[in-house]
Amino acid sequence: MDNSYINSRFLQFLMLEVLNGPELRRHPLFSDFDAEAFLMTLDAAKQLSDNYLYPIFREMDKEKACYKDGVVEVHPGLKQAIKALAEGGWISAIDAPHNNGRLMPQTLLSACQLVFYAANANAVSYVFLTQGAARLIRNYGTDELAQTYIPSMFAGHWQGTMALTEPQAGSSLSDITSSATPMPEGHYLIKGQKIYISGGDHTAVDNVVHLLLARIKGAPAGTKGISLFVVPKYRPENGGLVFNDVTTAGIFGKMGQKGYVAAHLMMGENDECRGYLVGEPHKGLSYMFQLMNEARIGTGLMATGVASGAYQSALKYANERPQGRHPSNKDINQPQVLIIEHADVKRMLLFQKAVIEGSMALLLQCSYYGDQYRTGQGEEKENAHLLLELLTPIAKSYPSEMGTLAVSAGMQCMGGAGYCADFLLEQYYRDIRVNAIYEGTTAIHGMDLLGRKIFMANGQTAQLYAAELAKPSKKPNKGPV
Numbered sequence: 001m002d003n004s005y006i007n008s009r010f011l012q013f014l015m016l017e018v019l020n021g022p023e024l025r026r027h028p029l030f031s032d033f034d035a036e037a038f039l040m041t042l043d044a045a046k047q048l049s050d051n052y053l054y055p056i057f058r059e060m061d062k063e064k065a066c067y068k069d070g071v072v073e074v075h076p077g078l079k080q081a082i083k084a085l086a087e088g089g090w091i092s093a094i095d096a097p098h099n100n101g102r103l104m105p106q107t108l109l110s111a112c113q114l115v116f117y118a119a120n121a122n123a124v125s126y127v128f129l130t131q132g133a134a135r136l137i138r139n140y141g142t143d144e145l146a147q148t149y150i151p152s153m154f155a156g157h158w159q160g161t162m163a164l165t166e167p168q169a170g171s172s173l174s175d176i177t178s179s180a181t182p183m184p185e186g187h188y189l190i191k192g193q194k195i196y197i198s199g200g201d202h203t204a205v206d207n208v209v210h211l212l213l214a215r216i217k218g219a220p221a222g223t224k225g226i227s228l229f230v231v232p233k234y235r236p237e238n239g240g241l242v243f244n245d246v247t248t249a250g251i252f253g254k255m256g257q258k259g260y261v262a263a264h265l266m267m268g269e270n271d272e273c274r275g276y277l278v279g280e281p282h283k284g285l286s287y288m289f290q291l292m293n294e295a296r297i298g299t300g301l302m303a304t305g306v307a308s309g310a311y312q313s314a315l316k317y318a319n320e321r322p323q324g325r326h327p328s329n330k331d332i333n334q335p336q337v338l339i340i341e342h343a344d345v346k347r348m349l350l351f352q353k354a355v356i357e358g359s360m361a362l363l364l365q366c367s368y369y370g371d372q373y374r375t376g377q378g379e380e381k382e383n384a385h386l387l388l389e390l391l392t393p394i395a396k397s398y399p400s401e402m403g404t405l406a407v408s409a410g411m412q413c414m415g416g417a418g419y420c421a422d423f424l425l426e427q428y429y430r431d432i433r434v435n436a437i438y439e440g441t442t443a444i445h446g447m448d449l450l451g452r453k454i455f456m457a458n459g460q461t462a463q464l465y466a467a468e469l470a471k472p473s474k475k476p477n478k479g480p481v
């Protein structure tokens with residue numbers, strides 16, 4: 001397959017000339033990342049994608065994940081892809097303790113994620129889920145939990161998940177009923193079921209670590225009674241792994257993302273499922289919000305990456321497919337023109353380009369605010385926090401909704417070929433649709449934006465945003481672009 005799925009030059013432009021990412025180097029956390037390091041890292045992401053992700057993009061769809069006799073089989077290439085991502089340090093890239101107090105800026109990681117998602121969102125999503133789950137343990141769990149779980153997660157041997165949704169509790173997490181009973185030994189016995197759990201079980205890893213929301217017996221009703229637990233499929237004990245009573249009832253037959261498992265899990269059917277409390281009781285949802293906010297930006301990155309893959313396919317096709325003649329030319333003896341010369345095809349290509357490049361700019365801007373929040377002080381930190389909060393629902397929803405329309409336009413550019421399985425467009429179209437559904441539907445984010453975010457800090461957030469828009473753009477970086 002031709003491996004043009006992303007415009008890396010545009011990402012370089014955003015990172016170095018629009019955002020001036022290497023400016024972040026003034027903080028010791030990011031001191032390794034000058035302009036050259038930005039470029040080399042982006043290049044490494046592209047090489048890894050070319051070698052391990054893109055080659056199995058189509059195959060993971062055709063040889064989809066399947067559930068048989070309690071085992072969830074995934075494409076064999078996924079194991080190699082996870083290994084390459086782990087060895088490249090991508091799972092641990094934003095964990096300071098693992099990296100001796102140094103970090104990859106989120107701005108750079110997000111640009112690289114766009115490359116990965118464009119190459120094969122269905123493979124790379126597994127590892128960024130693991131990254132988020134490990135970070136939750138790091139930030140809120142005990143040292144013992146961190147030492148027990150994080151190394152194997154960063155090594156790509158163990159999968160991490162976020163396990164929130166239950167049959168009666170999708171958008172409304174206050175209705176979660178999975179229960180946690182405290183035991184004298186210090187752990188909890190978990191009972192309940194979770195549905196649609198991405199990466200919830202599969203053969204490319206040796207274990208799965210669920211970051212799971214449940215209600216401790218006697219907890220208050222609603223969101224204030226939800227706690228967060230580490231619930232492994234196999235629990236480490238006496239140097240080995242013991243089955244922890246987490247059973248996979250099946251996987252969901254999805255319209256797209258067929259290589260990316262969404263599992264139905266049963267916990268504690270034999271009353272032997274142990275969960276380990278993360279942080280304080282009843283504060284689980286607030287901890288989970290860290291992961292959810294990251295995952296929302298991640299969903300925007302994923303949608304943008306998929307739309308980019310579709311756009312590059314449609315662009316290539318439009319540059320190769322001869323069909324028809326210019327309206328001014330009625331001479332049938334003249335050769336046909338390439339379809340990219342037709343005004344309507346150009347319109348559709350430009351629509352895709354605008355959606356994708358706008359989404360990329362928004363997402364990297366959000367990531368830059370994330371970096372400023374992590375490293376800034378006082379007002380700079382507070383402002384970055386407010387702006388990120390305000391923009392997160394948009395950064396999740398705009399690329400998901402408009403990316404779907406962009407992929408549809410890509411299909412339209414290609415005519416019948418776009419609709420048929422000889423080309424990639426039909427897969428991109430199926431794959432991208434879920435982005436507007438998971439990590440909170442668009443309606444839920446709309447309510448979050450208008451009901452909460454706009455009024456944060458007594459309306460100061462919206463004013464701050466208006467002031468950001470009015471700012472002159474940054475001076476171009478003098479890096480080696």
Ligand SMILES: Cc1cc2nc3c(=O)[nH]c(=O)nc-3n(C[C@H](O)[C@H](O)[C@H](O)COP(=O)(O)OP(=O)(O)OC[C@H]3O[C@@H](n4cnc5c(N)ncnc54)[C@H](O)[C@@H]3O)c2cc1C
Nearest residue numbers: 162163164165170171196197198262437438439440441443
């Ligand atoms: C492929 C896939 C992977 C997933 N991965 C995970 C995962 O890894 N972990 C996890 O925990 N969950 C996961 N989910 C679950 C996902 O987050 C939920 O599907 C999503 O939050 C919506 O919940 P629901 O499906 O129950 O829909 P519902 O909540 O029933 O919503 C149905 C419709 O009603 C609307 N609606 C609901 N409430 C309101 C309201 N108050 N006001 C206005 N409109 C409303 C929604 O916008 C939607 O249009 C996944 C889902 C899918 C499909």
